[in-house]
Structure formats: structure tokens, C-alpha cells
Amino acid sequence: MHLDFRAGGSRGSTVVPAQVRPMPPDPAVVVTALYRDNALKLTRMAHIMLGSRATAEDVVHDAFCGLYRRWEQLESKDKALAYVRSSVLNGCRTALRGSAARVSWPAEAHAANVPSAEAMALMSEERRDVIRALWQLPERQREVLVLRYYLDLPDYQIARDLGLAMSSVRSARRRALAALERLLRGTA
Amino acid sequence: MRVIEAKLRDALHEMGEQVPADSTRPLRLRPGHADGNQADMAAHPEMASRIGGARTSRQLRRWLTPAAAAAAVLAIAVGVSTVAAIDHHRLPAHPRSDQLPGHVPPYYVAIHFVPGSPYPGQLRTRAVVTATRTGAELATVNVPRGYFSFVAVTAAADDRTFVLAAQKVRRPSKNPVIFSPTRFFKLTIHPSAAAPAQRAQLTALPVPALARNVFFLDFALSPDGSKLAVSSTDWKTRPQLAGVAKVRVFDLRTGAARNWLFHGHSWTRVFWEQDNRTVALVGSVDRDYRWQVLLVNTSAPGEKSEHVALRIASRPQLIWRDQVITPDGRTLILAREHPRPRGWPVTGSIWLQKYDVRTGHLKGTVDVRKVRLGESDDVLWSNPAGRVLIVTVPLRRFATGPGIHTELRAGILIGDHFTPIPWSRYARTAAW
Numbered sequence: 001m002h003l004d005f006r007a008g009g010s011r012g013s014t015v016v017p018a019q020v021r022p023m024p025p026d027p028a029v030v031v032t033a034l035y036r037d038n039a040l041k042l043t044r045m046a047h048i049m050l051g052s053r054a055t056a057e058d059v060v061h062d063a064f065c066g067l068y069r070r071w072e073q074l075e076s077k078d079k080a081l082a083y084v085r086s087s088v089l090n091g092c093r094t095a096l097r098g099s100a101a102r103v104s105w106p107a108e109a110h111a112a113n114v115p116s117a118e119a120m121a122l123m124s125e126e127r128r129d130v131i132r133a134l135w136q137l138p139e140r141q142r143e144v145l146v147l148r149y150y151l152d153l154p155d156y157q158i159a160r161d162l163g164l165a166m167s168s169v170r171s172a173r174r175r176a177l178a179a180l181e182r183l184l185r186g187t188a
Numbered sequence: 189m190r191v192i193e194a195k196l197r198d199a200l201h202e203m204g205e206q207v208p209a210d211s212t213r214p215l216r217l218r219p220g221h222a223d224g225n226q227a228d229m230a231a232h233p234e235m236a237s238r239i240g241g242a243r244t245s246r247q248l249r250r251w252l253t254p255a256a257a258a259a260a261v262l263a264i265a266v267g268v269s270t271v272a273a274i275d276h277h278r279l280p281a282h283p284r285s286d287q288l289p290g291h292v293p294p295y296y297v298a299i300h301f302v303p304g305s306p307y308p309g310q311l312r313t314r315a316v317v318t319a320t321r322t323g324a325e326l327a328t329v330n331v332p333r334g335y336f337s338f339v340a341v342t343a344a345a346d347d348r349t350f351v352l353a354a355q356k357v358r359r360p361s362k363n364p365v366i367f368s369p370t371r372f373f374k375l376t377i378h379p380s381a382a383a384p385a386q387r388a389q390l391t392a393l394p395v396p397a398l399a400r401n402v403f404f405l406d407f408a409l410s411p412d413g414s415k416l417a418v419s420s421t422d423w424k425t426r427p428q429l430a431g432v433a434k435v436r437v438f439d440l441r442t443g444a445a446r447n448w449l450f451h452g453h454s455w456t457r458v459f460w461e462q463d464n465r466t467v468a469l470v471g472s473v474d475r476d477y478r479w480q481v482l483l484v485n486t487s488a489p490g491e492k493s494e495h496v497a498l499r500i501a502s503r504p505q506l507i508w509r510d511q512v513i514t515p516d517g518r519t520l521i522l523a524r525e526h527p528r529p530r531g532w533p534v535t536g537s538i539w540l541q542k543y544d545v546r547t548g549h550l551k552g553t554v555d556v557r558k559v560r561l562g563e564s565d566d567v568l569w570s571n572p573a574g575r576v577l578i579v580t581v582p583l584r585r586f587a588t589g590p591g592i593h594t595e596l597r598a599g600i601l602i603g604d605h606f607t608p609i610p611w612s613r614y615a616r617t618a619a620w
Contacts (some may be wrong), residue, residue: 028217036214043202043212053207061213068217130199149193150200181192 027071034080035064036173042088042150048146049092061093063087085151085159089143096139133183139178144169192378197466212460257321274471288321289607290600292569293347295379296320299338307357314614315352315394316378317388320426320620323610326379327388340406343619345515350375350619351393351409351416369603371397372416376441391580395438395445405433408458408467411515415439415486417467425551434468437486459513462572468497468545470520479508481520481545483607497545509538509564513545514574520545521554523565540565542574554601557581568598569620577601578609578620 046056063084067074074080093155134142140162147158159169295317302312315329315338331338335354343350352375353366372393381387388467398404398420405419416438433446433455455471461483469482483496499521507525514521520543540555555565559582569578582594598611600619 031217032215039212039215040207040209047207048200050202052209057213061215064215065217071504080436124202127199127202128193130195133205134196134199145202145524146197149197149330149522150204177190177192180196184195185494 013160021182026158027068028079028157030080031068031071032063034084037082038084042084046088046092047126048131048150049142050095055095056092059091060088061095063091065083082157083162085147086163089161093139129184130180133180136183137176137179141179145176145180148173199472226485238514288600288609289605290571290602292320292571292578292600292609293343293620294320295326295347295377296618297341297343297350297352297375297377298354298615299341300610300612300614301616303614307336310358311337312446313339313616315341315375315388315553317375317379318610318612318615318618319607323612325612327377327384329375329388332373332390332392336368339370339404341617341619342376342407342409342416344355344409345411346413347620348377349409350377351407353404353407355404360606367398367403369397370402372407372418377561393438393440394443395440397496405454405456406449406458407461410460410464411462412464414441414464415460417458417460417486419458419469419471421454432443433471435467435484437467446486453480457511457513460515461513461517462515468517469513470513479511481513483517484542498543498548500548504559510566512567512570514570516570516574518545519543519551519574521567521570521577523567525559525564538565538581540567554604555579555606566617568618575602579606581606582612 004025042063043053043056043060046059047053050056050059067080067084068088074083134145137145143162144158147153147161148150153161153167155173156173158165162169164172215323229253255278293438296314298318299313300316302314304312312331314331316325317327317329318325322616329352331354334356336357337355338352339355340353341350352373354373357369360366372395374390374391374393376389378387378389385411393416395416398418401422403421405421407416407418409416418436418438420434420436422432424436428607432451433450435450435455435458437446438444439449453471455469457470459468459470460466461468465485465487467484467486469484470479471482472479479500480496483495483497485495497517508522509525510521510523512521513519522541522543523541524538524539524541536559538555538557538559539553541553543549544551557565564582566580567577567581570576577600578598579601580598583595583597595613596611596615597608599606599608601607
């Protein structure tokens, strides 16, 4: 979705009389529209990252609430979606670390950082192996692969979302794919 | 596109589609949070002008942000120092009532440091019979001739019979691992006797002493006072028996002894259950972070005597400071230290927690305290069910001895309510 809040407003040096100056859009309306258009895709991404649908929905919901709270502080409103995407990734990391920190007993230790059994049972065998291998990758590499191959983001956008250099994104992706191939060969 | 990329893309999309398209929950935004006061000030410039002449929200923010940051830093500094102070001085004063809660035993034997020692790094100690409620020192027992200090004390359930472990002075040696011989002495107290000299009677137990370079770990007197269980590690024969822990149970009436050897274990704590037969051992396995509670039936023959009650996987960053099995054998009380090496002046926290020995489930967190590294809550006594505890907590007001910068304070802990009991600044440990 492309957000252009300047449409109909003041452009360049044109002075618009105060009485016809358009009201700034209501943040609640804008954020709700943004949520309507992007929540599903982001929830699915979070589900891939977390392996839990309920937690994914919570993370995405919280990310949009955070966007709404900080709307006025957002420097550029057309970067709202990138901001939310970063928030979702941060939320996923926090959720994963939180679940790992809560686990202290050995029986639960394996359940901390893997997708739920329910999620895995719904997939075909080969794709299940791919997801399992993906989950064995380091966090950063996993994020790069999901942003690239699920959200189809270009490298420069991934770099901006993750706060990395372009070269780091490329090398992370290259290493992640190599590791993934290695892991899948091991599985087969 | 490479095959792996295609496979990955397909797998990701398949997993993503597990979230149905119509499942998105409605967004619930809290009204009024989006712009807060700044929007009000933008709408009403006269409100903004009242604060330091700033007329717009942007100008306001320019002034307010550094001021808020400075205030926050100040608040955090004050908060940290207050918490550090409160954490160690928040304990209430001694109780005014004549009765202590929890029906704790009326007397205890404490091991006190004696200031001044002719041997650097080795502290002389003595045992002091003390009344729990008043703190009155009824009798003082010095270390027997030939020995230098008492290092541990354990008690029977009759509140009259105690056993003290005494060690000799460590002599300089080429061998870096040096442990002094350890001998056990029975202390019988008669608190109602008129003369202090008659209130305590120390006799050597008819059990062999632990030899030099045998590392004495822990011991426990059975509730009826008839048996003594001793845990040790044999360092003298380390090349042959690396990591072998030995548990010896002595029958104090007949002098008979029974030994158990455990390879790769270290039983740091020993407890008797109320049946006077079962010994509960707590320790680590193979020097990693797996801990076990092992129950040993000292009356059963052969290998059937041992039964692992609980296995616990810990983490390297956690330090197990104290472990206590309650006399009913059902609860493990554990003081774990969570270090934060960069967190000066508070460098960690102690979590005192109760676990069910049968299931390993957490039953409750008794206490959480911020401490400096090495300071810990110690549980000195527990009632049979573990509901009433006598614990020591560290205070940092005095240097009690050379290299000892922590004064302890003891109290009765019931739930999260701490009732202090009189406690000498020289007392390091005690048994009830």
C-alpha cells in the first residue's frame, strides 16, 4: 500500500490559505487502513518466525498499536509499513527470547524455539524438512530468508528493516542458503 | 532461481497459509494515545506558551526531551542506590513479642569466628550454645586440643544433641590441594544447668577421622541422633579415582560404618529424612550443570538402596548456592544465584525457591534479593514440611574477619514474612 498524505495538501512553496488547509488524516483511520491491508501478510510472516499463530497475531497487533502510539514521532509517514515490519521482527525476537527464558526445566527445553507440532503436522514432509532446517539457522539469517522469500522484499529494503548494510544482507542470505542446503542433505 | 530457493519459497508460503485469510482479528486502538499532549498543544497554542515560552510541540520537545532524560537518569541513580540500601536494611527490627513464630527449636549451636588468627587465611572458630529467642549465649565450646577450628555443625531433632566437625591447621605443602584432617565431636547441651561449664559437653565420636586431603563436603546427624552421614571427595588418590564421591554412614551406637561410592558425582549436601533410614543427597553429576537428588535407604542391602528422586538440568550462568531437603523428603529448597557481572553495585540476585522432589515442579518462590556476588541466603533449618525456615541473609555493614566483609542476619521465614532472631555478628552458621 502506498501512503501519500500530501495529496490535496500543501506542496512545494505553494501557500494554502488557513481556512482551506486540509485537516491532517486521523492516525486511527490511517493505522486501521494499514492494518487491514497488511495484517494478514505480516501475521503469516510472524507465524513462520514463531511457529505459533496466536503469538504471531499478538505480535502484529502490538506492532500496529505501537505505530499508532508513536504516529506523531514518525519522521516520514510513508515509511509506516517499514516501521511496522521492523516492529514485528523485534516482537518475534522478544517472543522467542521470552519463551526461551521462561523454560528452565529440561522437559520444556526443546519446546522453546521450534514451531508447534500442530503447525508442522499440517505440512508436507519435504516442506516440513525445509522449515525445520530454517529453524536451525541463526536468527539473523532466518529473518533475511523470510523477508526475501516470503515477503519478496529487495535486499535494500531488507537492509533497511534489519538495520544492516546491503553487503551484510547478501552475505547472510548466501550463507543461509548454503547452510540450508547442507542441512537438507543431512536430512535426506 | 536455484532449487533450494524454490523449495524455500514453497515451504514458506505453505506455512504462511496456515493462517487463514479471514482470520485477522480487529485492531483495537486505545483512543487518545496517538499524539497525546502534543496534539492538544498544537490545537491550543496558549497552553504551550505557558511552559518556558515554547510555542509549538516541536520546540517543546526540544526543551523537554533533555530535561526528561536528565530527570530519568537522576531518578534511576536515586532508585538504584535506594534499592541497594533498602535491600540490605529493609529487614524489620527484632520482634517485641516474647514468642517467636513457627515453633522453632529453643536452642541452637552457632559457629563463631574468633578475631585474630596466627595463620593467614585460616580462621579460628568456636561453638556457642545460644537461646533462639533471646540470643543469650549459654555456653562457649572451644576447639579440642590438636584441632584449630570447627567447620560445620549438625543437629538431631531433640534440640540437645549436636555434632561438630573440627579440622587441624593446614600446613604449607608443595601439593596445591590441601585439606586438613577432619574429626567429629558430639556436643550434648544442658541449657538449664546452673554453671556454664555444665551446659555443654563435648566428646569425640567413635568414628574414624577423615584423613588429610580428603575433602569434607557435608554431614548430617539423623533425627534420633543414632547415625551420622558424611559426604566427602577423595583428592589424595585423584589419579586413580578422579571425581569419586564417598558417602559414609556411621552407626554411633555400634561404631559400624557403611560406604557408598559414586563415580563422577559430588554430593555437596546430605540430609536425613524423618524415618532415620533414608539419606537424601544433593549434588552435581560429572561437574556439569545436571543436578540430582538421590535417596539412599541406609537399611536396604546392596544396590537396591539407591533411588534417584529428581534430576535437574541447570544452566552454566546459574550458581547453586544452597540446597536443602526438608525432613519429610518432599521439598527441595534451593538458593540460586543469577550473576550479573556488569551490574555494579548490585551484581546478581538470589532466588530462594521450593521444588517438589517427586515431580521437579516449582512450588513457590520464597525470596528474591539483589546481592553482590558470593552473598547468598542460606537455609539453616526447616520444619518437616518446609513451611517454616530459618535463614541467614547477608548484610554489608561490617568486616567480620580478615577477608570476610559480610555480616549475616538470621531470621524465621514463613511465606514471605521474615522475623529476625538475635544473631551474633561473629556467627557464620548454626544448627537447630
